[in-house]
Amino acid sequence: MNIHDLHSAATAAETLCRDLGLEILEQKEIPYGRQFKVRHGGAGAIFNVYYGKKGLNLVVQGADNEAKRIVEGELFTRMRGGAPVKAEVKPRKTSDRPVQEIEAAYDEPWMGTDESGKGDYFGPLVTAGVIVDPDAVPLLRSLGVDDSKKITDAKIPGMAAEIRKICYGRYKVLSLKPEKYNELYEKFTSQGKKLNSLLAWAHASVIENLLETQPVNLVIADKFADESLIENRLKKLGRTVKLIQVPKAEQNLAVAAASILARDALLRWHSEAKAQHGISLPKGASVQVIQAGKTFIKNNGRNHLRHVAKLHFKTTEDVLLCTD
Structure with missing residues (x-):
């Protein structure tokens, strides 16, 4: 079966489901592809059909049961599935200067981290991390998750609340209030280190805490300095993950979600400080x-x-x- 585009791939998947006795309960669009929820007898499974740089990718989710075995076996074999692309970084030009665009396939959970308050004199430095799994992708997309700098302050609290529901138990927010921030900054500078070392410490701390909650293979973060700073910190903690740091990482859904949670914590601090002082x-x-x-x-x-x-x-x- 030769499949040349997403439409024909989705149509082929529908046909094969019927041929193999799989009942399609639901199908919906996901980034670069389509997701199918199917059932065979009393057993259910979810599988994604999407395109990456290396062509058609097929990923199945759910507990081991008859429906999943049919999808993984005959259906995927007949659709000639290839190895999924986990993540890739490619350059492009925007406004006559190169930037990095992150493209992540949504076949397995991954983590994004971001910070807020770095350039603000008043208030904390907030670092947040979010793990996004494939099922959460369409929900976050429909919510309009994007770089928090593109979202008005009035909308941030509501969006943050929804992200916490969608990614329940899979997010961390580290808020270094000014007194603690100053203490750590003085400690780092006394050791001959600079601000970027403090930022790396904050990101690595969030990553470490989230990995204890749910292991992932991929972490994406905004590039603020030599990426070895975070890598070295994670190695000291005994953690090995694929870390991608690029400018404008908020283009990635998980990083964008993290940026909103970090911004929300910063805004709450400012509101509380105004009430207090x-x-x-x-x-x-x-x-x-x-x-x-x-x-x-x-x-x-x-x-x-x-x-x-x-x-x-x-x-x-x-x-x-x-x-x-």
Whole structure:
């Protein structure tokens, strides 16, 4: 049976299901392919038909039963299934500069990590990780999961709540509040390390915690420095996974979901800080941020600045200028 495109592959799968006595309960679109939910007698199975760079891929899910054995055996054999593509990175040009585009096949769970608050003077550094399995992909797509920077702050809390439901038990959020962040930054710099080492520590900690929950073979993260920083940290922890770090990693669904969870935690901190201190502590490092810092010191004193701000920012010099 020669299959040249997704439509003919899906049609062939439908025909083979009927020929092999499999009842199709449901079929739906997934990225680059189609998913079938089938039943044989009282046994059920789910299989994906999709295209990767190496051609047609077929992946079956579910417990070992008669339906799964028929799919794995006769159906896949007759459709001439090949080895699935786990993940690939390919360059392209956008706006006259090369960027990296991640394409991941959704045949097995994988993890994405991202952080929020790195460039904000006020607030925590939040790092989040999410494991996405094949069944969650269409749900996250329908939710509109994307890079959190493309989503308004008003929509973030609701989307984050849905992601936590869809990926229940398969996400971690590490929020380094300013006081703890400053403590760790000072510790790392005293050892001759830079900010990127702290970022790598945060990502590796989230990855390690999630791997204890559910092992995966692939982790995708945004490239913020030499990727060996995270790799070396994971090796020290005794973890071996395929780690892909590229710019604009939020193009990947799991990374995008992580970015939303991280952003949600950052927004909640800002809301709580405003309620606690009676003033807004803006994001970023603008003139408004400097003025807010001066107001905060006037109300609370210099010693309390480390509880709300990342002190190593140059902004601190401006905030402390002409304050008692």
